[in-house]
Amino acid sequence: MNKFLRTLIPTDIAKGLSVTGKHFGQVFFTANRRKVPFHIVGEYPEVPAKVQPRYRGRLTLLKDEQGEIKCVCCLACEKICPTQVITIEKGKMEGRKMPFPVRYDFEMERCIFCEFCVESCGFDSIILNHQFELAAYNREDFSLGTKGTAQNMFELSPVGKYSVAED
Amino acid sequence: MFKNEEMEINLGPQHPSTHGVLRVKLRLDGETVTHCRPMIGYLHRGVEKICENQSFFQGQVWTDRMDYCSAVANNLGWAEANEKLLGITVPRRAQYIRTLLNEFNRIASHLIWLGTHAMDIGALTVFLYAFREREDVLDINEAFCGSRLTTTAFRIGGLREDLPPGFEKMVRKFLAKFSDCLDEYEALLTENRIWKKRTIGVAKLSAEDAIALGVTGPMLRAAGVAYDIRKAFPYAAYAEMDFEVPTRTEADTYARYEVRMAEMRQSARIIQQCMDGMPEGPVMAKLPKILRSEVNEVYHATESPKGEIGYYLVGEKGSLNPYRFHVRAPGFINLQSLPKMAEGGLIADVVAAIGSLDIVLGEIDR
Numbered sequence: 001m002n003k004f005l006r007t008l009i010p011t012d013i014a015k016g017l018s019v020t021g022k023h024f025g026q027v028f029f030t031a032n033r034r035k036v037p038f039h040i041v042g043e044y045p046e047v048p049a050k051v052q053p054r055y056r057g058r059l060t061l062l063k064d065e066q067g068e069i070k071c072v073c074c075l076a077c078e079k080i081c082p083t084q085v086i087t088i089e090k091g092k093m094e095g096r097k098m099p100f101p102v103r104y105d106f107e108m109e110r111c112i113f114c115e116f117c118v119e120s121c122g123f124d125s126i127i128l129n130h131q132f133e134l135a136a137y138n139r140e141d142f143s144l145g146t147k148g149t150a151q152n153m154f155e156l157s158p159v160g161k162y163s164v165a166e167d
Numbered sequence: 168m169f170k171n172e173e174m175e176i177n178l179g180p181q182h183p184s185t186h187g188v189l190r191v192k193l194r195l196d197g198e199t200v201t202h203c204r205p206m207i208g209y210l211h212r213g214v215e216k217i218c219e220n221q222s223f224f225q226g227q228v229w230t231d232r233m234d235y236c237s238a239v240a241n242n243l244g245w246a247e248a249n250e251k252l253l254g255i256t257v258p259r260r261a262q263y264i265r266t267l268l269n270e271f272n273r274i275a276s277h278l279i280w281l282g283t284h285a286m287d288i289g290a291l292t293v294f295l296y297a298f299r300e301r302e303d304v305l306d307i308n309e310a311f312c313g314s315r316l317t318t319t320a321f322r323i324g325g326l327r328e329d330l331p332p333g334f335e336k337m338v339r340k341f342l343a344k345f346s347d348c349l350d351e352y353e354a355l356l357t358e359n360r361i362w363k364k365r366t367i368g369v370a371k372l373s374a375e376d377a378i379a380l381g382v383t384g385p386m387l388r389a390a391g392v393a394y395d396i397r398k399a400f401p402y403a404a405y406a407e408m409d410f411e412v413p414t415r416t417e418a419d420t421y422a423r424y425e426v427r428m429a430e431m432r433q434s435a436r437i438i439q440q441c442m443d444g445m446p447e448g449p450v451m452a453k454l455p456k457i458l459r460s461e462v463n464e465v466y467h468a469t470e471s472p473k474g475e476i477g478y479y480l481v482g483e484k485g486s487l488n489p490y491r492f493h494v495r496a497p498g499f500i501n502l503q504s505l506p507k508m509a510e511g512g513l514i515a516d517v518v519a520a521i522g523s524l525d526i527v528l529g530e531i532d533r
Binding site for chain 1 (some may be wrong): 329
């Protein structure tokens with residue numbers, strides 16, 4: 001008899017509907033939807049997305065106060081990279097004791113963003129920035145280096161340049 | 168006038184309910200499955216061979232990409248197997264943080280299972296709610312190691328960095344609401360008559376068959392065998408944790424659902440204990456500059472969300488990279504039980520069986 005009543009009266013369906021109804025009602029009857037618990041609102045392309053401070057984005061070469069590249073070509077990052085995306089060519093520059101990277105090539109298309117290179121660097125000359133929109137239209141745009149204006153290792157990549165939160 | 172013969176069809180490799188690129192060869196007699204063979208290998212990358220050619224340190228990035236739903240659990244197994252091989256003891260604080268992140272990963276993996284499995288069977292709402300909580304877990308991953316999915320969370324010998332500021336607040340906030348969230352999923356599914364009709368008594372796998380096939384994880388526990396490596400052979404900080412191993416005896420899809428839901432509650436309990444009893448101290452052991460193996464071979468098994476994930480490493484004494492590397496992937500071995508579960512059932516229940524296996528093809532094909 002009890003089982004028959006339970007089959008007749010769909011309490012289980014009502015229970016499920018009450019969950020969805022509760023969430024719908026909370027959102028529908030509240031003016032400020034950001035305040036609704038459990039409700040996630042994001043206006044992502046208009047409002048830059050916030051990432052955590054440790055976020056692993058694109059590899060970036062750093063410069064010191066004089067505007068010189070900090071890298072001293074110890075090749076630690078080249079050796080540790082699991083996918084061998086970094087190629088460094090050693091060279092000399094006048095008025096600088098330490099070796100200077102004539103070439104610092106970074107093949108972003110094969111990079112897996114593991115941050116082993118930054119971890120291995122003993123001179124704090126590279127970081128992974130907070131950029132996550134790394135799409136490009138041409139394959140050449142993924143080959144980054146120290147030269148050139150559009151794609152270099154010092155600035156943000158052009159696509160998604162405007163939707164990265166500065167912090 | 169009517170011909171009566173068996174029909175052979177392919178389920179997959181592009182079928183949405185096969186969770187990736189799994190192809191299942193089915194022979195049907197009407198709607199009854201008479202023969203079922205899973206075909207794998209569409210996602211083979213040769214992870215084991217790649218790891219043999221790289222140093223002990225570099226290999227970890229490949230373990231992320233095996234079972235990408237539970238990357239942290241894979242990292243943990245890899246790091247501990249290597250520590251055994253290289254003879255390193257990990258500081259206690261690092262062990263606690265590892266346990267904490269591993270349990271978060273179990274929750275994330277089970278949530279993705281819950282969402283997709285319920286969606287396969289027809290309950291779409293749960294998918295949205297489950298992914299909402301998974302997002303919080305991924306944010307915690309991102310706060311700790313900088314990446315959401317391919318975590319590379321641990322290092323051989325401990326951790327790269329200590330917990331970031333504000334981490335405890337994130338964890339406490341998650342724990343405070345997670346129990347209510349689980350109640351919400353259960354309100355949607357546990358008593359639902361359609362869910363019960365589609366899962367109770369479907370895709371049965373008895374304890375004898377499960378043990379004979381080497382099935383581990385929630386699949387085995389749903390058959391009534393309380394085998395959990397966290398309890399049987401404690402690793403990381405599990406020996407100091409107080410938790411239960413949920414089991415059911417029905418051995419059907421519904422029992423697996425109940426076991427996984429109960430496991431998520433236990434995971435939340437372990438996270439609570441980790442956070443409360445977090446010891447102070449360093450997070451990285453003192454390591455030699457170049458990692459060389461100390462012993463010849465090692466097998467280390469840990470409990471990943473899907474089952475027993477074991478790493479078998481052979482390293483000649485003093486070598487820089489493993490001579491042989493093998494992964495005992497839980498998904499690969501659990502998938503063997505699919506013919507046993509599906510044959511004799513209806514074709515619609517094959518989808519339920521695949522869903523209850525909780526497979527990730529990145530791990531099966533490696």
